[in-house]
Amino acid sequence: MSCEGGAEVAVRTRITSAWRKWRELASLLVNQGIPLVHRARIYCACIRPVLLYAAETWALAANLERFLCCDHRMLRYMARVKWRDRLSDEKVRRCGTESIEDRIRRMRLRWSGHVRRREQDNNLRRAMELEVEVRRPVGRPRRTWKQVVMEDMRSLNTREEDTEDRDR
Structure with missing residues (x-):
């Protein structure tokens, strides 16, 4: 929590750390030789905890919830789904991952x-x-x-x- 009482600094820091971890594991997570379900388990075990560290203490405003779209972006990279394919995030999460909002809740x-x-x-x-x-x-x-x-x-x-x- 910042001195103003918000969680914006914490959220931005977590997102930066999660992308750093993503880059470390990207070759494994986008590898088509590994089934998507297994890659999703690796994602949920290695990247989501970095993104959601101390998230139980965040009182997220609407603008901060939009920052967490990086989770959807990472899942789309893993599933090789482009934005122009116009698939909803529920369909992208077909690999069995829980939505980020539900997990934080x-x-x-x-x-x-x-x-x-x-x-x-x-x-x-x-x-x-x-x-x-x-x-x-x-x-x-x-x-x-x-x-x-x-x-x-x-x-x-x-x-x-x-x-x-x-x-x-």
């Missing part, structure tokens, strides 16, 4: 549950529940991490009480 909810299951006097839990009263700048306020988690929970039709059950 799962990571965020898992981290939220982890923090909520801690003791009441734990510093991490207290920091999550902390409300800071500051004078906000003019304009729409930024989405907080807590708001993003609540939106994720709403989209999956879950409640805060469900966090007590780790498996759920």
